[in-house]
């Protein structure tokens with residue numbers, strides 16, 4: 001038998017198994033049997049619970065948004081409170097508040113310490129200090145508006161809704177328009193248009209930077225250039241651990257303009273600022289390590305291919321390129337890489353989630369001598385691929 005034939009044989013074996021499995025799982029008689037059988041019951045209950053968590057996910061998200069917007073998380077972060085205290089903070093009528101507290105308790109945002117004395121639940125406590133997650137909860141309102149009719153969103157094509165208007169660089173990029181650094185329609189016409197997304201990225205950056213810094217040792221380098229570095233939040237986190245490292249920031253001119261004062265207030269006036277577009281301009285030389293943090297997934301393949309080539313050209317021999325972002329096909333975090341980013345980037349109008357293997361292939365095509373993945377503690381937040389020129 002030829003290799004092609006045995007491959008086909010394996011596929012049909014897999015297809016036969018999947019069909020048989022699905023027929024069994026779809027059968028109400030089997031479902032009843034699994035629930036009653038002492039050996040299958042745990043697995044059956046687990047799958048039933050996870051299915052209902054997906055079905056009710058929207059309600060959970062809305063309860064979370066309401067708990068944050070009503071000020072419950074902020075108030076309880078300061079200490080225990082009675083229902084009456086929380087009514088005063090939230091402005092909600094008692095019955096409505098009790099209903100919201102019940103929902104927030106069910107998703108572990110709050111809990112009762114004793115009769116009518118509320119404290120944060122385990123999830124609520126972790127959330128209360130996570131500025132990045134809080135900023136995302138607020139930001140998601142526009143994404144979820146775009147998702148109100150998901151089929152319409154998919155039929156309408158990429159970048160047709162509110163999210164695309166938020167990411168001012170994305171819609172034109174997704175339509176393959178030849179945007180330039182001084183094209184106001186794409187750049188958004190000044191700091192006003194890029195400030196909201198830059199602030200959102202800065203708020204959520206520390207959790208990403210922590211993963212990268214724990215996984216990668218910058219001590220071997222002299223100069224780091226963060227491409228698409230926004231207001232410099234990643235560089236600030238790196239500088240906190242490696243104060244001697246020289247730094248460069250490359251981003252769109254309007255973003256770099258906004259970074260200047262923010263870097264100065266963080267004592268980082270020495271960061272060299274470069275305004276430009278990596279779609280049109282070469283990357284500055286002089287760094288022996290370049291980082292692309294949450295950049296590549298925003299762009300279509302042609303742009304990423306060209307960007308990796310530019311990074312290769314800007315690095316000296318032995319120089320390194322780091323790609324850090326949540327990726328597709330991440331075991332245990334498929335919901336983040338594939339479901340969330342898949343639909344998010346569609347709504348945004350540009351890019352796609354890629355696997356680590358996709359990046360290794362793109363890096364080899366761009367001329368890098370070696371590339372490998374370096375494990376991070378929380379791959380859901382970011383994975384890390386390191387290439388050497």
Ligand SMILES: C[S@@+](CC[C@H](N)C(=O)[O-])C[C@H]1O[C@@H](n2cnc3c(N)ncnc32)[C@H](O)[C@@H]1O
Nearest residue numbers: 169201205228229230251252277278279293294
């Ligand atoms: C998703 S944000 C990530 C920001 C930052 N790296 C982080 O992780 O917080 C993408 C960044 O890429 C920048 N960007 C987008 N297109 C660009 C281009 N053509 N040239 C330079 N920067 C660009 C944006 O201005 C923005 O700061």
